[in-house]
Amino acid sequence: MQTTEKTEPKLSELKTRLSEINDIEAAASLLYWDQATYMPPGGAAARGRQLATLQQISHSKFTEPSIGQLLEDLRPLEESLPYDSDEASLIRITRIKYETAVRVPAEFMAKFSMHRTQSYEAWAMARPRNDFALVQPHLEKTLDLSRELANFFPGYEHIADPLIDFADYGMKASFLRSLFAELRLELVPIVEAITSQKPFDDSFLSQFYPEAQQLEFSLKLIEQLGYDFHRGRQDKTHHPFMTNFSIGDVRITTRVYENDLSQALFSTIHEMGHALYEQGINQNYEGTLLAAGTSSGVHESQSRLWENMVGRSIGFWKFFYSQLQSTFPKQLGDVSLDTFYRAINKVGRSLIRTDADEVTYNLHVMIRFDLELQMLEGSLDVKDLPEAWNERYRSDLGIVPESDTDGVLQDVHWYTGQIGGMFQGYTLGNLMSAQFFEAALQSHSEILTEIEQGHCITLHNWLKDKIYQHGCKYTATELIRGVTGANLRIEPFIRYIRQKYGQLYTL
Secondary structure, eight states: HHHHHHHHHHHHHHHHHHHHHHHHHHHHHHHHHHHHOOOOGHHHHHHHHHHHHHHHHHHHHHHHHHHHHHHEEEEEEESSTTSSSHHHHHHHHHHHHHHHTTTTTTTHHHHHHHHHHHHHHHHHHHHHHHHHHHHHHHHHHHHHHHHHHTTTSOSSSSTHHHHHHHHSSOOHHHHHHHHHHHHHHHHHHHHHHTTTSSOOGGGGGGSSOOHHHHHHHHHHHHHHHHHOOOGEEEEEEOOOEEEETOOOOOOEEEEEEEEEEHHHHHHHHHHHHHHHHHTOOOOOGGGGGTSOOOOOOHHHHHHHIIIIIIIIIIIHHHHHHHHHHSSSHHHHTTTTTTHHHHHTTTTOSOOEEEGOOOOTHHHHHHHHHHHHHHHHHHHSSSGGGGHHHHHHHHHHOOOOSSSSGGGGTSOSSHHOOOSSSSSSHHHHEEEEHHHHHHHHHHHHHTTTHHHHTTTHHHHHHHHHHHHHGGGSSOOHHHHHHHHSSSOOOOSHHEEEHHHHHHHTTOO
8 A cells, every 4th residue: 555655646647748748649640641641742841850850859758767767666566566457567568668768869769750751752752653763862871770770779689689679579580580481381382382273363353443432332341340430530542551649549541543443442451450459449548658559460460360361251251242242233243252252362473562362471571571681781782672672572472573663662661661670560460360360269159150241249349358458568479378378370370371272272
């Protein structure tokens, strides 16, 4: 009781300070969302300055010595409470992030933030022009800044480790290399076996599908799946993403191609998966560091679970396909459910990561992860990146981009973030999604029946209970163990792939 009486005011003060910092970061997120959706090109320079200013203010406020003193004063309270209590978790997670943040000068964060904005604008111009030279100097500076950032954390095993930590806390390059090598050994023979067969005809997906009708259908779809439009909205952008300004304002974006039905449809479901996670966080965490997804991998597990294990399942389309046909009767009226299902799960050697099927997708991620490590290690110069990219696609996927637009310029990550720690979360998410989904089905076998009936209430509630509500209270490793009773493994994902695609391609 005495400990509580002494520390309760300090805990209240910590929450107040964190809420103020959160407000600044939310304002910065809003400016970034506007930049990626509605901002005219002429606003780029000022927007970079504005974001850098907010980044510096936020970082400076969070790294004030008084925050460190509050955390030290709260240590007795933390130690007196159960590990998984909200109060102990808030103090623990705040301390981890504080001890990371104080190593990085606010001036550096502002400089990097401004550079990211400039780099993004260069990429937005370079990609449609197929002009890597336009963005090359920006990427070279990004590499320098990424190395500088890593070196604020001396003692690392690999220079990428501190950068990976920002997105997937506790993961190391050595572990990921081993995990990915194990996964590659399983996937390559499956890819070879499938791509040696006659491909499914998916040409009907490339007819003319008016944008307005695509958007109308996808919005109705995700609302039925559980996305709360009272606490969110969807807009268009170059590269789809989810962002949140509070638990009550979680937004998604998409891109629409009128000659590709699958693009907007599945990117919308994908981003909805991210948003359901954020909308499902415990409301009591609002304004604190607990009000976020726990890692890049766990976040991606939710988007991939909803996009692929639900959204590309035969059961899902047994219910929704007639509605899609009614929306596009001319294009899909004569296309059977079986044909549609095979088309949206077609496996092929493709160039674009975001368009890749479930079987080959992780090979795309591994290429990027390896190239990141090589650039950070100094064994690959930025000027040689396009050639290295093309060579890896030739060797790993048997296909070579005809342009940098579909090659090294296709992903926005390196041009609006750092080099290192940007891509591993996608494959980690795929592996986790299978492990989580398998656990959900073991607990509730009725989930598959409900999906065929057009609703996912049991699955959504299970995910909220097991994952969403906790925000980032637990590390990814703790969460996986708690939800599935095991460490991260590749076996559930391989079982899922073999079962689903074994039936589709008679493996």
